[in-house]
Amino acid sequence: xxxxTRADIDALPQRxxxxxxxxxxxxxxxxxxxxxxxxxxxxxCIVSSVVHLGSNPPLMxxxxxxxxxxxxxxxxILSTGFYTINHVSTAQYREAHQSSASYAQEVSEFEAVGLxxxxxEGFPSPYVAGxxxxxxxxxxxxxxxxxxxxxxxxxxxVWMDVPEDCIASDGYVNIEKAGxxxxxxxxxxxxxxxxxxxxxxxxxxxLQELTD
Amino acid sequence: xxxxTRADIDALPQRxxxxxxxxxxxxxxxxxxxxxxxxxxxxxCIVSSVVHLGSNPPLMxxxxxxxxxxxxxxxxILSTGFYTINHVSTAQYREAHQSSASYAQEVSEFEAVGLxxxxxEGFPSPYVAGxxxxxxxxxxxxxxxxxxxxxxxxxxxVWMDVPEDCIASDGYVNIEKAGxxxxxxxxxxxxxxxxxxxxxxxxxxxLQELTD
Numbered sequence: 001x002x003x004x005t006r007a008d009i010d011a012l013p014q015r016x017x018x019x020x021x022x023x024x025x026x027x028x029x030x031x032x033x034x035x036x037x038x039x040x041x042x043x044x045c046i047v048s049s050v051v052h053l054g055s056n057p058p059l060m061x062x063x064x065x066x067x068x069x070x071x072x073x074x075x076x077i078l079s080t081g082f083y084t085i086n087h088v089s090t091a092q093y094r095e096a097h098q099s100s101a102s103y104a105q106e107v108s109e110f111e112a113v114g115l116x117x118x119x120x121e122g123f124p125s126p127y128v129a130g131x132x133x134x135x136x137x138x139x140x141x142x143x144x145x146x147x148x149x150x151x152x153x154x155x156x157x158v159w160m161d162v163p164e165d166c167i168a169s170d171g172y173v174n175i176e177k178a179g180x181x182x183x184x185x186x187x188x189x190x191x192x193x194x195x196x197x198x199x200x201x202x203x204x205x206x207l208q209e210l211t212d
Numbered sequence: 213x214x215x216x217t218r219a220d221i222d223a224l225p226q227r228x229x230x231x232x233x234x235x236x237x238x239x240x241x242x243x244x245x246x247x248x249x250x251x252x253x254x255x256x257c258i259v260s261s262v263v264h265l266g267s268n269p270p271l272m273x274x275x276x277x278x279x280x281x282x283x284x285x286x287x288x289i290l291s292t293g294f295y296t297i298n299h300v301s302t303a304q305y306r307e308a309h310q311s312s313a314s315y316a317q318e319v320s321e322f323e324a325v326g327l328x329x330x331x332x333e334g335f336p337s338p339y340v341a342g343x344x345x346x347x348x349x350x351x352x353x354x355x356x357x358x359x360x361x362x363x364x365x366x367x368x369x370v371w372m373d374v375p376e377d378c379i380a381s382d383g384y385v386n387i388e389k390a391g392x393x394x395x396x397x398x399x400x401x402x403x404x405x406x407x408x409x410x411x412x413x414x415x416x417x418x419l420q421e422l423t424d
Contacts, residue, residue, distance in 0.1 A: 004374065009372070017268060020385055023386075026387065051261050052233065055232075056226065061275075101417075147265075147269060147366075159215060171228035173236055187409050189410070190404035197401075
């Protein structure tokens with residue numbers, strides 16, 4: 001093990017530090033956020049910070065970087081109040097990564113990276129056709145993280161498309177079977193191999209493996 | 213695809229809904245939070261919501277469930293101001309899962325589940341000896357999520373132990389090589405297999421695979 005003090009971390013070159021600190025938080029969700037501007041321009045961007053906040057109501061959060069450059073996703077969420085969260089799959093991870101490039105406002109990342117947009121009747125934001133799992137989200141509010149001017153975006157699930165053959169009898173969704181990938185650092189994509197599902201833990205009771 | 217409306221989601225049985233909504237956020241980090249009480253009692257608990265908030269300063273967040281039952285980790289973080297984040301590995305994931313059981317306050321989960329505690333001179337909180345990667349964290353503040361009475365805990369990295377042979381030339385840490393696992397749903401543990409590292413995306417430039 002190599003120990004880094006805080007002084008060591010602060011002394012690292014900026015890009016090296018970003019690559020390292022982004023790695024040490026562990027594996028990340030890989031999602032694409034689909035939005036549309038008030039003028040009707042679709043937008044797509046990959047994020048690695050979607051996190052489960054609660055199931056009742058169904059809440060998700062994710063982190064938006066500072067709006068020092070135009071952040072189309074952020075502006076679109078605020079102006080329309082809606083967005084989609086689309087799982088990144090083994091089949092689409094290169095296109096998803098490409099969506100992080102700084103395209104001009106008038107460019108649709110769906111078209112630029114070659115991912116087809118889908119539209120749900122009565123829902124303003126586009127989703128990624130072919131994504132293994134899609135959440136239709138309603139913006140609730142943002143919490144500012146003053147230390148670095150990022151914002152934590154909180155939203156609630158208003159609909160979701162889940163692959164039916166991946167739903168276990170207890171409600172667990174086998175996202176590995178669905179083809180969802182995980183991210184590490186800024187740019188590493190991984191598929192997964194399940195080790196086990198483990199039973200609800202209780203003191204003095206041995207864990208069982210769940211077979212579903 | 214099976215579509216769930218919000219009414220469908222709200223009508224699901226509670227445990228089924230929790231398993232499903234916990235699955236659809238994507239793959240999660242798998243970490244153990246190490247703390248100690250003001251009286252010196254060590255505590256360990258698994259969390260799946262550690263998320264990277266920024267690299268300069270190095271910030272991490274995670275979600276704490278409502279303190280309706282005693283939450284020793286939460287109380288210990290508030291009273292001491294410090295905690296550790298320990299990656300869960302392929303070698304320790306069963307013990308890590310067992311740490312989620314509701315042990316009494318006077319029980320050390322380190323002892324109960326069979327994970328050795330390590331102590332860093334000058335740092336109050338214990339870490340998991342044998343964890344592939346450890347972050348020493350200083351509590352900054354909590355942000356209440358009023359919708360479900362959870363709290364988003366924000367802290368900064370004050371030291372970290374990183375496996376030296378997993379550090380790439382650009383700062384990326386190969387946490388797959390380190391043995392870190394990822395979680396899905398409430399209880400599924402996965403190892404990973406890297407598909408690729410991809411170069412920084414720019415418009416009109418083809419992605420390259422990084423070899424490090």
